[in-house]
Amino acid sequence: MAALLELTDVTVRFGGLVAVDGVSLTVSAGEICAVIGPNGAGKTTLFNAVSGNVAINGGRILFQGEEIHGLTPHQISTKGVRRTFQNGGLFPHLTALENVLVGLHARVDSDILGLLLGTSAAKRAESAATARARELLDLMDIGHVADHLASDLSGGQQRILEIVRALATEPPLLLLDEPAVGLAPHMRSQLVAIIRRLASERGIGILLIEHAIELVMSVADRVIVLNYGKKVADAPPAQVRADKAVLEAYLGHA
């Protein structure tokens, strides 16, 4: 299978600090890859590099065979790489439904005039988008809070909402930054089911950062371990669990 996302020797420096040091990895369509590592290992920086939020100092990033490093975040998003943030990516004073709608509308900038003038084509598109957004919210079990302000949702609901918004446009690749933080146990298992379904049914490639090791082990097809910005392991969960380098990264020298 051709790789959806391909990183080759990606390096990101902040002054003298090498946050990401020559990391190569691939994510295929329908594959779930988890990135783990101790705090400060460079996981979030790696994500930011892929989504265009930080510039890379070396290497290259291909998405569907096309170079995306050097593009702006909105261009990368438009190409079909969507991500969630650990916090602060939602529009707090819009409703959950509106948050999703904004995600859908951003895709149709060509029809902005139609939206402004209220043409019938634009109205049809609008009601179709609304129906679709409600359907997605229902699907993810937050349909009952669709008309609540995003800032009034619980932490777990906000996480799910961010994922729904990212999914609304059916991106080929989804980056999830610690999706399980602050989720109650039943929400966690729901999240795992959702992530699995996205990968297997829709063929979406998923790259996720997560601290909850049990979640990673149960959901990921492949686990990539970073330590001090370097990739120290890249293997199926069972193998990573037994890997000496991984144990060292987490526990220090035994």
Next chain:
Amino acid sequence: MLAVLPQLIVSGIATGMLYALIALSVTVGYRATTVVNFGHGDLVMAGAYATFVFVGSGLPFAPALILALASLFLFGVLTQRVFMQPIINGPHLSLAMMALAIGYAVRGGARLEWGSEVVILGRPYDQGAFMVGSVVLTMDDLVISGFVVALLLTLAIVFHITPIGRLIQAVFQSQRGAALVGLNVHAFHGMMWGAGAALGAAGGVLLGLLVPLSPDLGVYTLIRGFAAMTLGGFGSPFGAVVGGIVLGMMEKLLGFYVSTVFIDITAYLVTILVLLIRPSGLFGQRATVRI
């Protein structure tokens, strides 16, 4: 003395509508880019002169006005993209200075062309007045208030009800989130800067109905706009409008009951007192503004 009160309030509201429009026009650019346009007054002035030029070229007033607003919108978009965007991540002070410099350049252009002439824009309607009870309503009051109210209602509808308004709210609330869902935040900055310029230009044209044009027209107005923003709460669109109207009334009331001097200094007094006593203003959330 009290018999004059209704008249003062009515005239104050009409003047205040003008301040409200100017304050709102600065707020639009500020909310989108977090940069206060200190050169905004010169765009207000440019709007009045542009209308004057188009009318002089033989166009009727309404098309001339629309053309002037469109020109200022384009000017705003272009200057933001060409001069502001490249340094948008720099210190706020650099951005504020850049905005000021653009304003000075515009004013310099106006001085070059019309520096020593008195220029009258004139009214596209007959000057008249109506009596409502004991209150005199001038045509100027009606035209200005009517125009501003219609504009504000339109903006409120666009902002709160249409999908476009939702996109604008989204960018106001989280620029990172907006980029995340694929909105071109840079282009948005330019559009909002242009929208602010066009709104300010509309204010300049309304002002030009009342007073002769001069290259310094905008400076006088911008102080009122800032005072209105401070009073209403810096950055709040609703606050800008309410602040403008209240400021207009205060000028008239203080000017009549205390001393005519107050007509000119109320804006400064309001700014100083609000900053000392309640820095967040009537409806503001943030107490401080980075410049």
